[in-house]
Amino acid sequence: MVGVPLATLKPKRVRKNIELTLWEKLYVFEVLRGLFITTKHFVSNMIGFVIPPKGEKRSIFTVYYPEEKVTLPPAYRGRPVLVAREDGTAKCVACGLCEKICPACAIAIVGGETANEERYPVKYTLDMSRCVYCGYCEEVCPKEAIVMSSEYEGLAQRDRRNMLYPKEKLLRSEENVKGRIEYIRRIYSKCSY
Amino acid sequence: MLADLIESIAKIVFIFSVNLGFFAPVLGWVERKQSAVMQDRIGANRADIFGYTAIGLFHSIADAIKVLCKEDFIPTGANRFFHTVAPFVSLVPAIATFSVIPFGGSYTLFGHNVHLVIADLDVGILFIFALASLSTYGVVLAGWSSRSNWSLLGGLRASGQMLSYEVAMGLTIIGVIMVYGSLKLTDIGAMQADFFRWGIFMQPLGFILFLACAIAENKRAPFDVPEAESELVAGYFTEYSGLKFVMFWMGEFLEIVTIGGIVTTLFFGAWHLPFVTDQMLLSFFQFAGPNGAVILAMLVNIATFFAKVVFFIWLQMAIRWTLPRFRYDQIMRLCWKMILPLALINILITGLVVLLWIK
Numbered sequence: 001m002v003g004v005p006l007a008t009l010k011p012k013r014v015r016k017n018i019e020l021t022l023w024e025k026l027y028v029f030e031v032l033r034g035l036f037i038t039t040k041h042f043v044s045n046m047i048g049f050v051i052p053p054k055g056e057k058r059s060i061f062t063v064y065y066p067e068e069k070v071t072l073p074p075a076y077r078g079r080p081v082l083v084a085r086e087d088g089t090a091k092c093v094a095c096g097l098c099e100k101i102c103p104a105c106a107i108a109i110v111g112g113e114t115a116n117e118e119r120y121p122v123k124y125t126l127d128m129s130r131c132v133y134c135g136y137c138e139e140v141c142p143k144e145a146i147v148m149s150s151e152y153e154g155l156a157q158r159d160r161r162n163m164l165y166p167k168e169k170l171l172r173s174e175e176n177v178k179g180r181i182e183y184i185r186r187i188y189s190k191c192s193y
Numbered sequence: 194m195l196a197d198l199i200e201s202i203a204k205i206v207f208i209f210s211v212n213l214g215f216f217a218p219v220l221g222w223v224e225r226k227q228s229a230v231m232q233d234r235i236g237a238n239r240a241d242i243f244g245y246t247a248i249g250l251f252h253s254i255a256d257a258i259k260v261l262c263k264e265d266f267i268p269t270g271a272n273r274f275f276h277t278v279a280p281f282v283s284l285v286p287a288i289a290t291f292s293v294i295p296f297g298g299s300y301t302l303f304g305h306n307v308h309l310v311i312a313d314l315d316v317g318i319l320f321i322f323a324l325a326s327l328s329t330y331g332v333v334l335a336g337w338s339s340r341s342n343w344s345l346l347g348g349l350r351a352s353g354q355m356l357s358y359e360v361a362m363g364l365t366i367i368g369v370i371m372v373y374g375s376l377k378l379t380d381i382g383a384m385q386a387d388f389f390r391w392g393i394f395m396q397p398l399g400f401i402l403f404l405a406c407a408i409a410e411n412k413r414a415p416f417d418v419p420e421a422e423s424e425l426v427a428g429y430f431t432e433y434s435g436l437k438f439v440m441f442w443m444g445e446f447l448e449i450v451t452i453g454g455i456v457t458t459l460f461f462g463a464w465h466l467p468f469v470t471d472q473m474l475l476s477f478f479q480f481a482g483p484n485g486a487v488i489l490a491m492l493v494n495i496a497t498f499f500a501k502v503v504f505f506i507w508l509q510m511a512i513r514w515t516l517p518r519f520r521y522d523q524i525m526r527l528c529w530k531m532i533l534p535l536a537l538i539n540i541l542i543t544g545l546v547v548l549l550w551i552k
Contacts, residue, residue: 034515041233042511045231045233060233060235
């Protein structure tokens, strides 16, 4: 859950005066005040190393990757993935809109026709070395067939040919990306175009 | 004669090993860890040997190994001689200044008078300022000889800043010298045996001004425009890599230790514990015999001195990671229009007080 609850926010009075008061012009006392604040952090963190603080409140904000991982919000734009139907084929109808709108020209589609006279992508190649993770393809897709998952690991390869992800590598089940699909339904329904 | 030689060699070896062997690598660790703990994060602690991470201390060894394996290059068109010599000119004064700082009092050990200071010069404080002026050359040479825009700007800023603050630093100390009546650092230390004759009570304004000038002289934040990490790439040591870079860096850290040592000696009672005199110490350690008592008293005094130095190192690191950097014209204005007049007023008032009250 991101964001601060509105009830806890209190309006803070900001001094608009640009001129420094005499107390502030004697820089020494303000320096001491600043040192007091940082020393307070120092001491409380040093004590926190020996006696960890109780409760949920973390004093040290470092996430100890790779042992700990950050919990990502649903708005996070990770690697684009193709959504699969229950029978394993892609929802994509090879309309070519994502290919057209991609600002980095990372998507290449070769369309074809199934036996049921439906369109499907024969070849769907997403060049990971070109993708900028902007999310335009997800926004423009009329079938919710491509979404930005929250995957960020394993994206580096030693060979550029391995960065051309074919359709099989991009498919994920609908269960996997359910959170993202609900999120994009919520935010994109607010757009008036 | 032989006893003198042994004593000198022992002191030199002790100070060298403490300074270069202990303080220089540990200060690199302290900078990382203290800044991390002050900023609510963990800091570097992943370097390990056989799975044992010593809370990040091995990063210093890793740094040393990395630095020794780097290519040492001189930019094309640069002045080769000065480019090579500059780190040495910057490092050697930082190490040599520590030779006049007393880290203990004088004792009689085995019938021999031992002063715990490498060189008991009659002009103690002036020697420190003289050497500090030499380190300005290192910075200016580094900036000029690198044939690079960033280095030149860093070197110019450094030269102006360091020269101005040397003048101010000299004047802030005159108050202390007037109160204690001597330039010898061992005399000033010995006269602070009584807690209420510590320099901080006699010269509070002098302490603040001297600390500001010394931090500015050392080019540490908030006065680190010559280095200016976010503005000038790395300022005057942009074109340095490997061991030469580490020499600059180590010179800066060793000067932190030196400043801690000078401030302790002049203002915070050198090696004395508050409210504990030498006689009390010697009688406390009576059980070890006369020589043993002296050795134990020496150890207590050395430990007190280094504890105070460590506190000032911590304070300088805390100041670095708390305050934002000054603008260059603010630095110059601070020196010439604020610190210098205040130092002169300090001299005036101290002179009046010494003349009217203490005499």
